[in-house]
Amino acid sequence: MQGNVITTIIALLFYLTSGLFGVNSGSSSKNSALPPETSIFYPRSGVIASDVATIRSESSSSSSTVGSATKGSRLIILGEKNGLYQVQTHSGITGWVAKWMVTAQAPAAGTVSKGRTIAGYYVENYYNDPVGYSALSANLGTINTVMPFSFNIDQYGTIHSTHNPKPVRLARSAGAVTLAVVNNIKGDNFNSSVASKLLSSPTYRSKAVSGISRMLQQNGFQGVNIDFENVPARSRNDLTAFFRELAAELRPKGLLVTASLPAKTSNDRSSSHGGAYDYQAIAPYLDQAMIMTYDEHYAGGAPGPVASYPWVDKVIRYTLNYFQPSKVVLGLAAYGYNWSMSSGKAQNYKAIQNLIKQYSVAPKWHPTYKVPYFTYKSWGIKHQVWYENASSTAAKMQLVRNYGLKGVAVWRLGYEDPAIWNVIRQSLY
Known part of the structure; x- marks a missing residue:
């Protein structure tokens, strides 16, 4: 069975990449499909x-x-x-x-029915936004965990909601698990001050934990996903205490405790990105760890891949020092960045395909990073675009299988290359 799956993946990769990049026998290596691996046994x-x-x-x-x-x-x-x-x-x-x-540990060839997680973050730009709903509807046969991004918490531990029950009802009709994402967004950004003030107060933490428990039970969620970002490094011990208290409250009720964690390659306690997250200390309190393996390069930085293969591999290796593979869910980006001058902006797969057609560009394949990219000029200004598609997803699914990880979580539903779902399904079935 495993041999058939491998053959199918390789064939699918060739088909997808040749269709997108126009590959033929005379193409250069930088514009070619993923080379077939001699073995997927290691690492x-x-x-x-x-x-x-x-x-x-x-x-x-x-x-x-x-x-x-x-x-x-x-x-x-x-x-x-x-x-x-x-x-x-x-x-x-x-x-x-x-x-x-x-x-x-043998690479897991398992199926979704054997406990693999195929999750999608469900985000609405406005109430009843159809983009995510359409993607969810079309792929419920593959997606088995839906994570509505519709709850945020303030510095006093009060939960605020923009919850739309429609996608949750759809997910449950197909037997999918639903996890409520609770974030620390204030305005348009993840707020450092909100996180710091909330976590430093035992009183506010207790209020937050009770509120999360009540919200999950009232809305019928099977668990929570904590997505606190821009948490100050000084809040490291307070954040660990929060996860400990949350697990003590939710687990006796049969509710899952999961978190979206920053991608880390070292235990830098002073890092503003991930210093607050003590992987070793919080691992016992999490049932699943969704590792946000994206934004290796981001809008405010230099151009480059959103999630290169070597970087993702390095993040996984670091993570497995502290988490069992059966708890680790790999984050998959469904978007790219378009850089011009000194800054960039995020764009979904559909928008990027429109650029390719509009400017008649031929995307290239980076053989080391295992992602597509291209450049074009608009009004005399050079643009550089790096993004994710089915072929780059297939490369990352190889890592998921090799390391025996729990599964994947796509950020965000509706932004992706629709072909990724076939790749994910073929990889995990």
Whole structure:
């Protein structure tokens, strides 16, 4: 079965990419489809099974020692040779360990019915906005978790709602799980001050936890997704306390505790991006961690991929130091950025396709980043566009399978290349 799935994915990749990029036998490598992988076996997750495992410099039991790992330590398996695994540890040591000392987790070939999460963030720009609803309606056979982005919390722990029950009813009619997304947006942005004041007060935290519990039960949600962004690094311990208190309230009621977490590649406690999120401390309190593996490059920065393959791989490796693969849901961007002069703006897949037609450009494929991009000129000003499509999604789905992750969460429904759902379905069934 796994071989058939792999064959289908490769065939689908060739079809999708050749259709979009006009690939033929004479195309250059930068404008070609994803090359077929020789193996999807590595990288994968593993756990030290022996009391102490010696890590060696070469794939030989007689080579020099570069470190060790104790029983239960999680690591990433990069390959195998001569009866040893090449591994990378939590501390960054890369070397070789005898295979019998490691319990390797097989890449999950499973199906949605076996517990995989295929989630979509449901956002409305205005009440009854049809964009997300149309995407949800068309793909409910694939999407099994719907996350309405319609609740925000203020600094005093009061929940405010723009909740539209229509998409939730549709999701439930198909048996999908619904998770209410609670954010710290004030005005148009995630608000640092709101997060700081809320989290620093045990009284306001308690009010927030009670309010979330009540809101979930009143609206029939199966759980919550906490999406607090721009949280000050100084709020690190307070944020951990919030997740601990939230889990203590919701889990006895059978409600799921999930969170949208910033993509991290190191434990930088001072980072304004992710310093407040102590992965190790909050992991026990989360049933699922939706890792926001997008905005590697963003509107206010230099042009580049929204989520390059090497960067996403690095984020996953860091995350698996603290979370079991069965808890990790990989965030998938459904959009791109169009940069001109010194700034950029987000655009959905449909808008980007309109640009391609309007300016008669031929998108290129970056063989390392595994994403499409193109440039064009408008009124003499050069534009650079990097975006996500079915082919770039297929590359990331390979990582989901290899690492045995829980699933994926698409930001946001209605912005995507419609073909991604076939890729996701083929990858996880």
